[in-house]
Amino acid sequence: MHVLIYLAGFLAFAAAQAPKPCDAPVRMEAKIITLDLSKKFESRARYTYDAVYRRERIVDEVNIVDKKEYYDIIRLHDVGKEYRLNLKTKICQTVPITTPWRAIEIPRNATNYGEAFIGSSSSFADGVLVQIWGGDTPEGRYLGVWTLKDCIPIHDTFISKRFGLIQTSLFDVVLGIVDPNVFIPPKECH
Numbered sequence: 226m227h228v229l230i231y232l233a234g235f236l237a238f239a240a241a242q243a244p245k246p247c248d249a250p251v252r253m254e255a256k257i258i259t260l261d262l263s264k265k266f267e268s269r270a271r272y273t274y275d276a277v278y279r280r281e282r283i284v285d286e287v288n289i290v291d292k293k294e295y296y297d298i299i300r301l302h303d304v305g306k307e308y309r310l311n312l313k314t315k316i317c318q319t320v321p322i323t324t325p326w327r328a329i330e331i332p333r334n335a336t337n338y339g340e341a342f343i344g345s346s347s348s349f350a351d352g353v354l355v356q357i358w359g360g361d362t363p364e365g366r367y368l369g370v371w372t373l374k375d376c377i378p379i380h381d382t383f384i385s386k387r388f389g390l391i392q393t394s395l396f397d398v399v400l401g402i403v404d405p406n407v408f409i410p411p412k413e414c415h
Contacts, residue, residue: 246332247373249377249378253377253398255397257269259391259393265290268286268288270283270284273407278303280408283296284296306319317411336358336360338359343355354373356370365383368381379394379395380392380393380394
């Protein structure tokens with residue numbers, strides 16, 4: 226009988242040690258670099274993210290092969306519209322959003338691939354402890370890296386059924402949104 230009690234206690238302790246997905250920030254600003262090597266596409270951008278109202282703003286420099294373009298893009302998923310202002314020509318296109326909202330979060334059914342240090346583990350200031358999660362969604366397969374402290378996203382690799390392999394790195398992340406007006410479309414879009 227005592228063996229069963231000890232075994233039950235051990236199993237409960239072991240289950241409590243299993244990694245659980247953390248809650249990523251629902252509002253943030255960051256700099257991002259997105260690569261799609263199959264299309265020779267690279268984007269460097271200032272990124273504003275609001276998961277509460279499902280909206281994004283991307284002010285970016287896009288390099289496709291040897292051509293550079295500059296855009297200010299606002300995606301309002303709850304209303305199904307994207308505003309795309311070409312910063313060179315000042316021409317704005319308003320188009321329906323055709324891709325589903327993809328939150329920057331760890332889905333509850335994600336698989337934990339462990340923890341690692343980015344940089345060095347030799348001293349506290351030389352590295353950052355991260356957690357690696359991956360899995361499948363209806364839109365494709367993903368692998369993401371988040372900090373262990375505060376669950377801040379650092380990297381996202383997504384194999385989209387529609388677009389192929391897309392890699393995004395986030396850095397200089399600031400929690401929250403400094404300017405609440407950032408999601409108002411520019412005057413050229415009215």
